[in-house]
Amino acid sequence: MSKSEVTEVLLNEDKIYKPSEKVLKNARIKQWKAAHKKAEKDPIKFWEEAANELEWYNYWGQTFDDSNAPFFKWFLGGKCNIVHNALDRHMGTPVENKTAIIWESDDGDKRKISYKELNKMVCKMANGLKFLKVRKGDRVAIYLQNIPETAVAMLACAKIGAVHSVVYAGYSANALRERVDDQGAKVLITSDVGHRRGKIIDMKSLTDKAISGSRSIQHVIVVKQGDGPVSMKMNRDIFYDALVETQPSNCPTEKMDSEDPLFILYTSGTTSKPKGVVHVHGGYMVGINRTFQWVMDVKEDDVYWCTADPGWITGHSYIVYAPLMSGITTMMFEGVPDFPKPDRIWKMIEKYEVNILYTAPTLIRALMSYGDEWPSKYKMKSLRLLGSVGEPINPEAWRWYHKFVGKSKCPIMDTWWQTETGMFMIAPLPSMPLKAGSATLPFPGIQAEILDGNGKKVPVGKGGFLAIKTPWPSMLRTVFKNPDRYIKTYWTDSPGYYHTGDLATKDKDGYFWVQGRSDDVLSIAGHRIGSAEIESALVSHKAVAEAAVIGKPHPIKGESAKGFVILRKGIKGDEELIVELKKHIRNKLGPIAVTDEIEFVEKLPKTRSGKIMRRVIKAAELGQDLGDTSGLAD
Numbered sequence: 001m002s003k004s005e006v007t008e009v010l011l012n013e014d015k016i017y018k019p020s021e022k023v024l025k026n027a028r029i030k031q032w033k034a035a036h037k038k039a040e041k042d043p044i045k046f047w048e049e050a051a052n053e054l055e056w057y058n059y060w061g062q063t064f065d066d067s068n069a070p071f072f073k074w075f076l077g078g079k080c081n082i083v084h085n086a087l088d089r090h091m092g093t094p095v096e097n098k099t100a101i102i103w104e105s106d107d108g109d110k111r112k113i114s115y116k117e118l119n120k121m122v123c124k125m126a127n128g129l130k131f132l133k134v135r136k137g138d139r140v141a142i143y144l145q146n147i148p149e150t151a152v153a154m155l156a157c158a159k160i161g162a163v164h165s166v167v168y169a170g171y172s173a174n175a176l177r178e179r180v181d182d183q184g185a186k187v188l189i190t191s192d193v194g195h196r197r198g199k200i201i202d203m204k205s206l207t208d209k210a211i212s213g214s215r216s217i218q219h220v221i222v223v224k225q226g227d228g229p230v231s232m233k234m235n236r237d238i239f240y241d242a243l244v245e246t247q248p249s250n251c252p253t254e255k256m257d258s259e260d261p262l263f264i265l266y267t268s269g270t271t272s273k274p275k276g277v278v279h280v281h282g283g284y285m286v287g288i289n290r291t292f293q294w295v296m297d298v299k300e301d302d303v304y305w306c307t308a309d310p311g312w313i314t315g316h317s318y319i320v321y322a323p324l325m326s327g328i329t330t331m332m333f334e335g336v337p338d339f340p341k342p343d344r345i346w347k348m349i350e351k352y353e354v355n356i357l358y359t360a361p362t363l364i365r366a367l368m369s370y371g372d373e374w375p376s377k378y379k380m381k382s383l384r385l386l387g388s389v390g391e392p393i394n395p396e397a398w399r400w401y402h403k404f405v406g407k408s409k410c411p412i413m414d415t416w417w418q419t420e421t422g423m424f425m426i427a428p429l430p431s432m433p434l435k436a437g438s439a440t441l442p443f444p445g446i447q448a449e450i451l452d453g454n455g456k457k458v459p460v461g462k463g464g465f466l467a468i469k470t471p472w473p474s475m476l477r478t479v480f481k482n483p484d485r486y487i488k489t490y491w492t493d494s495p496g497y498y499h500t501g502d503l504a505t506k507d508k509d510g511y512f513w514v515q516g517r518s519d520d521v522l523s524i525a526g527h528r529i530g531s532a533e534i535e536s537a538l539v540s541h542k543a544v545a546e547a548a549v550i551g552k553p554h555p556i557k558g559e560s561a562k563g564f565v566i567l568r569k570g571i572k573g574d575e576e577l578i579v580e581l582k583k584h585i586r587n588k589l590g591p592i593a594v595t596d597e598i599e600f601v602e603k604l605p606k607t608r609s610g611k612i613m614r615r616v617i618k619a620a621e622l623g624q625d626l627g628d629t630s631g632l633a634d
C-alpha cells in the first residue's frame, strides 16, 4: 500500500455516515442514545420488557439468576415455546395468509409458503417425529441444504420439545459422524441429493457413511430432492413425503420450561473437537426477537433476505426463528451468488422486492471482484437496509456495498456476534451514525470492554481482548455434555467477563472495531474452523508425521489456511501428495477446511513442552516480527 492510499483509508474510516431524514423518520428507535441509556440503567428490566412482547403459556417468576454463575438462567419458571411465537400465535390473524418463506432453488425454481401452510407442514412433521418415537429432550440431527424443509424440520423438533442439531450440508461424512455421535441423535433428517452450482451432491451416501455403525440413530428421514433411485435401509429409512402424508395437520405445541434446550449447534474451537453450543427456548427467543426488530428495523410487510445457511447460527437466529416471530417474509436460497452469473443476488432482490439484505463481507468482496457493472444494472429500489456479519468488513467493501448495492441510501448494520451469543451483540440501530468498518456500539443492555492479558481495561485506541460484562438472555447455557469446557473456554481468560476470543479496539466515540480472533481459530469465508481441526485431519493421513496450520490474509475469503507438514520418514513430498492431502482434508472435514497451500518442512517451532508455536510460524510466513521467542525450544 502506498502512503497516499493509507491516508485515504484513514480519512474515510473517520468519515461518519449520518442517517438520512427518511431513515430517521421511519426508524423504530429514533432516540438511540436514550434507548441505550435506559437499558444500561437497568438491563434486567430491558430484557423483561423485551420478553413481554412475546407470548408465554405461564409468565416467569425470577427474571435472572446468577447464583450458579457462570451457569446463568433467565425467565425462571416461565413456560413457553419458540414455535408458539414463530407460528401458533399468527394463526387466525392476518399473518397466516402472508408468505412466510420464499425459496429459490439453485436452478431458479421458486416456492412460496404461507404461514398457514408452513404451520401445517410443521405439525405434520412434528407428528411424524412422534410416530418415530422422538420424545421431548431427544436429539434430532438435520443434514440438509438451504431448503424450506430444513426450517420445517427445525420447527417440528422445537414444537415437540426435541433438541435439533443442524449440521451444515457442506460438512463431510466424517464431520457429520462426529456431531451425531457426540449428541447421541436418535433421528437424522437428510435428503437424497443436494444441488449446488448446477452440480448434484449425493447427500444420502454421505449420510449412510456417517452413521454406519451408529449406536444412537434409529431412523433416517429422507427429503426427496432428485429424480433418481435412492438406496434406503429397511426399517431405518423413511421418505419424508411418506412419513408426513398420513399424519394429522394439527399438533399441540409442547409447553417448555424457559431453560429447556432448543438446539445444539457445533462450532469450532481451539482443540480438534468441535463444541456443542446449547441454546434454550426462553432467553433465546427474547434475545433474537428484540435484536432483530431493533437492528433490522422490521416493518410489517418486509421481505427479508439473509444469505447465510441454516447450518450456521445466523441461519438459526435470523433466517428461521426471528423473522418468523416477526411475521415477515424470509427468503431461503439454495444456490450460490455467482451462478449462473454474478448478478444472481441483484436479480433476485428485484424479482422478490427484497427490503432488507443481510450478508457477509466475503460475499461482498467476491461480487465486488466481478466489477461494479453487475449491481449497477439493477436499481434494487425495494432495498431499505443492509446488514453484514461473519468477519470484520474492510472499509473498501463497506463503501462498495453502500454505494453500489444500497445506492448510498441504505444504512449498513454491521453485526458482531457469535454462535455462542445467539443474537447480535455489537451492532448499530439504523438511527445511529455509522463508520465504515465498525460494528459501532454494544446493543442496548450489553456492556462490552477491551481488556489486556491481565483482565484490565485498556485505554481508548488500544487493542485487546473483547469481553462482555453483562450476561444476556440468549447466551449459550453450556457446552453439551462438557460443562468444564464451557467454563474454561468462556469464563476463565477474562475473569468476571465472557471471553469472546476476539481482538478489538474502541475509538474515542466508544465505537468498536473488531480485528479478528485472538485464538487459533480461523475464519475462512466467514466460516469458523480451528487450526487444530485441520491439523488433526492432516495428521490422520498415513504420510504425515506432524502438521501446523495457520491463517493468512486472503483478498476474498478474508483468511485462508496454510498447512506446514512434516512427512514420515522415507516419504517424498511432491505436487501429487499435496493434491492428495487436500483431498484428505476435504474428506475428513469438508470443502471449507481445505488449505489453499501446503508446504513440506523438516521442523516446526515448538515450546519446550512440545507445543507447536503457530504464532511464530505465522509471523515468519507473513514476514513479520517474530515477537517473543523465549519460549522456543530451539
Ligand code: WT7
Pocket: 267, 313, 314, 388, 389, 390, 391, 392, 393, 414, 415, 416, 417, 418, 419, 420, 439, 500, 501, 502, 514, 515, 516, 517, 523, 526, 527, 528
Ligand atoms: C466469530 C463468530 C455470528 C454469525 C456468524 C459467525 C467473527 C462475526 C463479525 C463482525 C467482525 C465478526 C468474530 C466472531 N465475526 N461477525 N460483524 N465483525 N467479526 O458465527 O461462526 O460463531 O463466528 O465471527 O471473530 O468471534 P461464528
